[in-house]
Amino acid sequence: MSIKFNQTTKSITLHTKHTSYQMKIGNLDYLLHLYYGPTIRDADMGYQIMQYDRGFSGNPYESRNARTFSLDAQPQEFTTQQQGDFRTTSIEVVNGDGSYSYNGKAVDFKITKGKYQLDTLPCVFANDEDTVDTLEVTLLDTISNVQIILLYSVFEEADIITRAVKVKNLGEKSIHLKKIMSVCLDFLNGANFDLVSLPGRYGQERQVERQKMTHHIHTIGSVRGSSSHQQNPFVILCDRNATEDYGNCYGFSLMYSGNFLTEVELDQYDQLRLVMGIHPKQFVYEVKPQEVFEGPEVVMAFTEYGFTGLSHLYHDFYRSNLCKSKFVKDVQRPVLINSWEAAFMDFDDVKLVNIAKAAKKMGVDLLVMDDGWFGKRDDDNSGLGDWVVNEKKIKCGLHKLVEQINDLDMKFGIWFEPEMVSEDSDLYRAHPEWAMQIPGRHAVRSRNQMALDMSRKDVQDYLIEKVNAILDNANIFYVKWDINRSLADIWSNNLPADKQGEVYHRYILGLYRVMDAIIKTHPDILFEGCSGGGGRYDAAMLHYYPQYWVSDNNHPIDRLKLHYGTSFVYPISSMGAHISDSGRLVPLKTKAVVAMCGTFGYELDATHLSEEEQKLCKEQSELFRKYYHIIFDGDYYRLTNPFEIGNMTAWQHVTKDKSESLLSVVVTNLTCNGPQEYIHAKGLEPNAMYTINDSKEAYSGSALMNAGIPINREVPEYTAFQFHLQKQ
Numbered sequence: 001m002s003i004k005f006n007q008t009t010k011s012i013t014l015h016t017k018h019t020s021y022q023m024k025i026g027n028l029d030y031l032l033h034l035y036y037g038p039t040i041r042d043a044d045m046g047y048q049i050m051q052y053d054r055g056f057s058g059n060p061y062e063s064r065n066a067r068t069f070s071l072d073a074q075p076q077e078f079t080t081q082q083q084g085d086f087r088t089t090s091i092e093v094v095n096g097d098g099s100y101s102y103n104g105k106a107v108d109f110k111i112t113k114g115k116y117q118l119d120t121l122p123c124v125f126a127n128d129e130d131t132v133d134t135l136e137v138t139l140l141d142t143i144s145n146v147q148i149i150l151l152y153s154v155f156e157e158a159d160i161i162t163r164a165v166k167v168k169n170l171g172e173k174s175i176h177l178k179k180i181m182s183v184c185l186d187f188l189n190g191a192n193f194d195l196v197s198l199p200g201r202y203g204q205e206r207q208v209e210r211q212k213m214t215h216h217i218h219t220i221g222s223v224r225g226s227s228s229h230q231q232n233p234f235v236i237l238c239d240r241n242a243t244e245d246y247g248n249c250y251g252f253s254l255m256y257s258g259n260f261l262t263e264v265e266l267d268q269y270d271q272l273r274l275v276m277g278i279h280p281k282q283f284v285y286e287v288k289p290q291e292v293f294e295g296p297e298v299v300m301a302f303t304e305y306g307f308t309g310l311s312h313l314y315h316d317f318y319r320s321n322l323c324k325s326k327f328v329k330d331v332q333r334p335v336l337i338n339s340w341e342a343a344f345m346d347f348d349d350v351k352l353v354n355i356a357k358a359a360k361k362m363g364v365d366l367l368v369m370d371d372g373w374f375g376k377r378d379d380d381n382s383g384l385g386d387w388v389v390n391e392k393k394i395k396c397g398l399h400k401l402v403e404q405i406n407d408l409d410m411k412f413g414i415w416f417e418p419e420m421v422s423e424d425s426d427l428y429r430a431h432p433e434w435a436m437q438i439p440g441r442h443a444v445r446s447r448n449q450m451a452l453d454m455s456r457k458d459v460q461d462y463l464i465e466k467v468n469a470i471l472d473n474a475n476i477f478y479v480k481w482d483i484n485r486s487l488a489d490i491w492s493n494n495l496p497a498d499k500q501g502e503v504y505h506r507y508i509l510g511l512y513r514v515m516d517a518i519i520k521t522h523p524d525i526l527f528e529g530c531s532g533g534g535g536r537y538d539a540a541m542l543h544y545y546p547q548y549w550v551s552d553n554n555h556p557i558d559r560l561k562l563h564y565g566t567s568f569v570y571p572i573s574s575m576g577a578h579i580s581d582s583g584r585l586v587p588l589k590t591k592a593v594v595a596m597c598g599t600f601g602y603e604l605d606a607t608h609l610s611e612e613e614q615k616l617c618k619e620q621s622e623l624f625r626k627y628y629h630i631i632f633d634g635d636y637y638r639l640t641n642p643f644e645i646g647n648m649t650a651w652q653h654v655t656k657d658k659s660e661s662l663l664s665v666v667v668t669n670l671t672c673n674g675p676q677e678y679i680h681a682k683g684l685e686p687n688a689m690y691t692i693n694d695s696k697e698a699y700s701g702s703a704l705m706n707a708g709i710p711i712n713r714e715v716p717e718y719t720a721f722q723f724h725l726q727k728q
Contacts, residue, residue, distance in 0.1 A: 002133045002154045004109045009044045012109065012135065014152060016159040019302045021152075023077050023137075025390045026061050029105040033075040033186045036077075037248065037641045038304060043332045048188055049075065054269075058084035073269055075186035078139060078150055078165070079410055080104060085272050088217055088263045090165075090181040091445055092280065096173025104139030104148050116151045116164065120509055121257055122543040123297040125164060126319045130403060131156040138529050145171035159302070165277075165295040169287045177285045181220040182295040183252065187237075190272020195264055196236035196307075198565050202229045203553040205534040206565035208643060212240070213266045222541055223281045225451070225487025225504060226531060234539075234569045237274065242306055244638060245682075249303050249310040252276055253569055255540040256296035258508035259283070282490060284501025299539060307568060308682075313575065314485070315571040318542060319633075327526045327546045328573070331402055332342060332628060334365030334526075335601055336478065336623045341554075341580055342605035345372030345379060348393045349401045355404050358606035361614045363621030367405050368413035373398075373424060375448035383447045385427030385467040402474040413478030413526075418463045420449045420483065428460075430525075434459050436503075436603035446485035454514070455506030456494045464517045471522055479546070480531040500721035515544045528576055528599075534562070537570065540547060547576050547599050554603055556594040557718065560642045560649040563597045564646040572653070573632040578603040579617070583718075588613060590720035592620035593664050595650060596631060600624040609691070627724070631654055631661045637682040640664075648711060654683035658701075660726040661690075663709070670717055678708030690725040698728050 002015045011034065014021040019042045025678040026032040026049075056074035060083065071085040079090040081102040091102050109117040116134045125130040132155050139148040149166040161184045169175050187193070197220050198206040213216070214227045222228035232256035252274065256262055259279035266272050277295055285291050299317070303309035319328060327333055331470060337359040337378040343351060349368075356367040371377070373394060375386030389398045396404070400638035402412045421428050421435050428435060428450075437443045437452040443450055452459050471479070492503045519527050529536065529545035533552035542546060548570075551562050551578070559577065566575055577598025579591040595601070602617070624631075630653045646671040654661040663680055684690065684701030691698050692709070709723060 001111060001132065002156045003135050004042060005109075005515070006042070009046060011044050011046060012041075013042060013136075014154045014161060015039065016154060016156050016161065018159050018600065021161055027069050029088065029107070030071065030074065031077040031106045031139060033077050033184075037302060038187065038248070038720070043224065043720070051283060057086075060084065071280050072718040073271070074131055075271065076184060078148055078184050083317065087267055088265050089179065089276055090184045090275055091177070092175040092179035093144075093146060094178065095146070096171055096175060098120070099144075101144070103141050103143065104146075106137060107138060108138040118294050118297065120294050121296050122512060122540050123164065123315070124255070124299060124543075125155075125324070127320060130158070130321070137220045144175070146175060152677055154588055155317070155321070155620040159313055160317050161300045162297055163300065164297045165285060167295075169291055171487065174286050174288045177293060178283060179280040179430055180295050181275040181292070183274070183276050183300070184297040185250075185274045187272040189270050190237075190266055190326065191235050191270040192240045192559040193272060194242070196238060196568075197232060198232040198568065200229055200232075200533070200534060200565075203551060204558070205537065205551050205562060206230050206232055207561060208565045213272065215266050215268070218264040219261070220251060221259070221279050223259050223279055224557045225258060225490075225507065226483070226536040227257055227260060229535040231532070232538065233262070234275075235264070235274075235276075236307070236310065236568070237264070237272075238307070239548070242394070244308045245306045247304070247306050249307060249521055251310050251314060251569065253299040253465070253539050254296060254312065255299065255538070256508070257279065257369065257511070257536055257538055257540045259504050266636055276503060281502055282501055285505060286314075286499065286502070296540070299536060305506065306418065308637060311568055312484070314569045315636060319571050319573060322539065322542055323544065323546055325527070325546045326523060332548070332625075333365060333599060334477075335624060336366035336368055336372055336580065337362070337481075337602040337604075337606060338368040338414065339711050340370035340483070341446075341603045342607075345377060346452055349373065349396050349404075352401065353404050355579055355606050356408055356410055358409055358609065358614065360410060362606060362609070364410065364602060364606070365725050366411040366413055368415065368478060368480060370415040370480065371417070371482075373414070375614035376664070381643050382422045382424035384417060384422040384449050385425045385452070387416070387418075387470060389717070398470070399474045402476070406475060411477035412475065413480065414476055415480045415482060416441055416467060417482045418467055418482060419452055419454060419511065420485065421452050422449050426699045434490055436487065436489045436490045439570060441489070445487040446488070449485060450489075453503075453507070454510035455503055456490050456510070460510050460514050463514050465519050465717050468521070469519070469602065471525065473556075476525055478526045478528070480528050480530055480549070482532075483533045483536060495668075512540075519544045530576075532564070538568070542570065542574055547574050549576040550598065554578060554582040556583050556586050556591045557666075559594050560666060560668070563585070563594070563651075564638060564642050564649075566637065572597060572636050573599070575599065579620075582603050586718045587716070588616055589620070590666055590718050591718040592623070593616075593666065596627065597664065622630050623722075627653075627662050630660050636659075639679055639682065647674065647677060648679065650679045652682060658683065658685045658688070659727045663723040663725065667715060667717070667719045674713060676713065679711055680708040681705050684725070685727065689728045691728060692723050692725055693711045693722070694726075
């Protein structure tokens, strides 16, 4: 077993292949956190906790005259509330008697084989070949009879530990949760930590930001109803001197697509606490007697090998244990062309077939019909919610259109935005109560659309019926699932006034139910997520979608930063990336090289390309297929940082057996009479010999990694290079 209990010390140790995590049932049965880091075997780390009489830090009543034990200075697995710990908390609960208090103590634990599951939320899974054990620790407040169940699953070979929390009300009156964090991790000394996060904005998602920990509560989160463009539910705590290749790094990835919160506090004694979970804004959730509330899962990883080492852990794990779609590993994904930038909403069936015919010459496998095919939808002011084919545009009908595309030996894809409704739609006219709008107030419009109340089962059932009817009526191979606004006007006409604090979370639960009923019942369809680009790019979404649209910003130079930031946690195989008309000064080859750091496809009007451009696109499509196994299955290395001043951005993919590598470089800044520059490869076998782009000469892996590859400096602006390395 990878989980061991020491009866003498009352410590519980979780072991992965290279890490250990330890907790202890300590003084007065409080569950204390002792250690997370490199493997310690079965050493008891309790010796590190020193007890002092801390002024203005109160003591539990049961400690009597012993003033050296204060929860304000104890490292905990899950915090109390109003019990003398004044740091940020894991829980805020209003008990049945109106009190704000929680004093949970360990009353039971059990160790089992396999992975725990959540009934209401997506979570990772164990494969048959994985060694996975689960720890379940029960905390109980004997006054309120509120039980906390802490769940830990240990993926031994993957060096991954997952955590989740359940709240069970064993009392006789309802309780109300106002804050519930899925993870709490305390460090005895965190003064030398940095915090890395992925902030951004629409069109510039997941821009990497690193900050020194100071004596404040550092807050990262979203209150937009989704994980958002502006923040991402992933953070890293790392050593102050950590680099790509060296230094301790702790990763925390929350599997939740709604409002989230991460708080990192460096306290008065230089202890550091991280909590992560559902954001408490407008969150008041009733838990009736005997009911259970589940908090979302957090996927944790630790490495001594810097940001690259941490990324490799997440990439490998999320490619194998997050999404069960056959398109993750078993079926190669097609090269697609999307109609959006080619036609926007101004198209008919003839135009789509013509685009497909031209795209076929580019080596494209799949045509995607984007927004505008349904209801009254000639612009973005109407039609959302009316998921019926507009046969004034698709005159031959959807089934016949798909047949025409299939006759070209191409597959067909379609776009949906299920969660939204237009005021000018048959659905809104029939069911205005289905849209989120606070009674007596005008709605906040965004893109002239409103959000459907996904907390309602009748709304969920309507979407399941309508979307499935379209998917089952034609040979649909691909679906792009979009959402194009943040949530406001949070109100459900289906809930009483005192339950409106549950709407945000119930919206997400309803969304997951709809996705379960559509995506998981169509295993032969490739689903791609989108939220105005990458506005809801999180691990929970990747549980359903093998890939997600990185950003609506297709400019290839901007994409260098977008791909860089996204790659810190999410695998390259999940990153939707296309060639488009954006960046007209950037060569087509460079656009292709950048798009190969992702799923690769086209977002342009193929009928406007010259024969020469179509031929070049076909060559690039064939190159992508040639390198597919390296890009999708290999290890990824960030060779340069595009946020730093430099002349080039470079990255590299290396197969697991180190026999092949694809190293890509984009020249982003030309300097007059500048020095010769070299790009240093990574991840190769030092003593093996490698050829470059099928040349006869071979170079040792050590030479390529330590001396580097010279990059020609006398080239046009935005030139790109690809170096295919093959072991001899």
